[in-house]
Amino acid sequence: MTEGQAEGHALRCCYIGMTMAASLPLTPVERDDLYYMLLLKDIGCSSNAARICQLFLADDLAFKRDFKTLNESLPQVLHFVFTHTGLKAGLAERFRALVHTFTAGNITHGLIETRCQRGAEIARQMRFSDAVAHGILDLDEHWDGRGLPLGRKGKEISPLAQIALLAQVADVFHTASGPAAARREIAQRSGKWFDPALSARFAAIAADPAFWQRLASPDMERIVQDLAPAEAEGGVAEDFLDDVAAAFAEVVDAKSPFTSGHSKRVALFADLIAEELGLSDEHRRHLKRAGLLHDIGKLGVSNQILDKNGKPDDDEWVAIRSHPGLGARILSRITAFSDLAIVAASHHERLDGRGYPHGLTAEALGLDTRIISVADVFDALTADRPYRPAMPIDKAFSIMDRDVGLAFDPDCYAALKRALDRAERLRSAAA
Numbered sequence: 001m002t003e004g005q006a007e008g009h010a011l012r013c014c015y016i017g018m019t020m021a022a023s024l025p026l027t028p029v030e031r032d033d034l035y036y037m038l039l040l041k042d043i044g045c046s047s048n049a050a051r052i053c054q055l056f057l058a059d060d061l062a063f064k065r066d067f068k069t070l071n072e073s074l075p076q077v078l079h080f081v082f083t084h085t086g087l088k089a090g091l092a093e094r095f096r097a098l099v100h101t102f103t104a105g106n107i108t109h110g111l112i113e114t115r116c117q118r119g120a121e122i123a124r125q126m127r128f129s130d131a132v133a134h135g136i137l138d139l140d141e142h143w144d145g146r147g148l149p150l151g152r153k154g155k156e157i158s159p160l161a162q163i164a165l166l167a168q169v170a171d172v173f174h175t176a177s178g179p180a181a182a183r184r185e186i187a188q189r190s191g192k193w194f195d196p197a198l199s200a201r202f203a204a205i206a207a208d209p210a211f212w213q214r215l216a217s218p219d220m221e222r223i224v225q226d227l228a229p230a231e232a233e234g235g236v237a238e239d240f241l242d243d244v245a246a247a248f249a250e251v252v253d254a255k256s257p258f259t260s261g262h263s264k265r266v267a268l269f270a271d272l273i274a275e276e277l278g279l280s281d282e283h284r285r286h287l288k289r290a291g292l293l294h295d296i297g298k299l300g301v302s303n304q305i306l307d308k309n310g311k312p313d314d315d316e317w318v319a320i321r322s323h324p325g326l327g328a329r330i331l332s333r334i335t336a337f338s339d340l341a342i343v344a345a346s347h348h349e350r351l352d353g354r355g356y357p358h359g360l361t362a363e364a365l366g367l368d369t370r371i372i373s374v375a376d377v378f379d380a381l382t383a384d385r386p387y388r389p390a391m392p393i394d395k396a397f398s399i400m401d402r403d404v405g406l407a408f409d410p411d412c413y414a415a416l417k418r419a420l421d422r423a424e425r426l427r428s429a430a431a
């Protein structure tokens with residue numbers, strides 16, 4: 001979603017990479033690592049979205065998608081620049097953005113470095129192996145040493161990264177222009193981007209029409225699930241799931257400078273409310289995860305909209321209003337988090353029915369959603385926003401007071417106030 005690729009890009013890359021791996025001399029452990037690395041290769045990509053937008057004043061989703069299909073020939077570069085930079089900006093700003101684009105060599109370097117490093121860190125936080133993290137770190141390195149960010153060359157590059165980069169190029173070109181374009185692109189970049197042996201491997205599997213038929217299958221999710229490494233005995237530990245939720249919260253919060261730390265703070269405020277309401281430890285754990293993941297759908301909204309300094313226009317509103325639904329769709333597909341989908345779906349609804357996206361009313365809004373809504377709005381008011389600086393707590397409360405019973409649940413709101421009062425008393429007692 002954040003890379004602006006056609007839906008299912010990571011799944012298809014996983015299928016391509018694992019199909020290649022079947023005939024490569026990898027150990028079983030390397031093969032398992034490759035599987036996860038292929039799925040997580042873009043996990044750091046949200047962290048450069050804001051910079052891309054600022055530098056190029058363009059819609060970061062469309063920009064990232066087309067940047068990948070850009071060949072290095074000049075007419076195409078120019079066409080790309082004129083169709084993708086400063087699309088909605090005024091002329092003067094647009095000119096500045098163009099200058100940036102023409103001098104963008106070093107900037108691109110920085111963007112890719114950020115993305116790779118953040119991606120590797122997040123994979124480690126989710127307890128994946130060093131090999132997985134390393135693969136993500138090396139994703140944009142090229143066989144001839146002219147890749148980024150370190151210019152690693154040949155066998156210095158993580159073998160997982162090499163397979164993933166090839167799979168990525170194959171999927172992007174296949175999706176844009178079909179099998180022949182994908183085969184041509186992989187062959188042309190052999191020895192430059194890719195190990196020639198790997199390109200030859202791809203040419204061999206690409207000669208089989210069944211490979212392309214499966215790649216276009218609407219059943220890709222199941223195909224990839226069938227390729228998954230055997231799961232460890234005993235299921236997944238709860239504290240591991242907490243780490244996964246926290247790591248994804250960072251992916252979401254890294255997307256925009258204005259949401260930095262937002263999900264983590266919403267989780268904290270939700271937990272304070274839950275404690276005041278005397279909820280069980282298990283329930284509190286669930287709510288913390290809900291706070292961490294409530295905005296995960298924002299990954300699918302362009303930063304040009306999220307970071308806008310001014311009122312969103314009609315189209316932009318449509319995009320913003322899509323984030324609860326997108327979030328619910330993502331979470332409902334993850335067994336361990338599927339019960340959080342309802343909170344993601346309805347965290348912008350109001351008791352009086354004037355919220356979005358569905359205008360639900362009080363009867364449809366459960367306790368968890370009510371708690372997250374209060375925590376969410378409180379944090380939104382007390383943090384910096386594109387269009388105004390952070391607000392003092394008293395002022396935030398005076399604004400929220402007006403909406404009690406209309407937007408927010410009175411009990412949850414009162415609980416937040418009590419909890420913050422208590423925290424303040426503890427703090428002054430300690431001072």
Ligand SMILES: [Fe+2]
Pocket residue numbers: 294295323347348
């Ligand atoms: Fe939200």
Ligand SMILES: [Fe+2]
Pocket residue numbers: 262266294295376
């Ligand atoms: Fe939020």
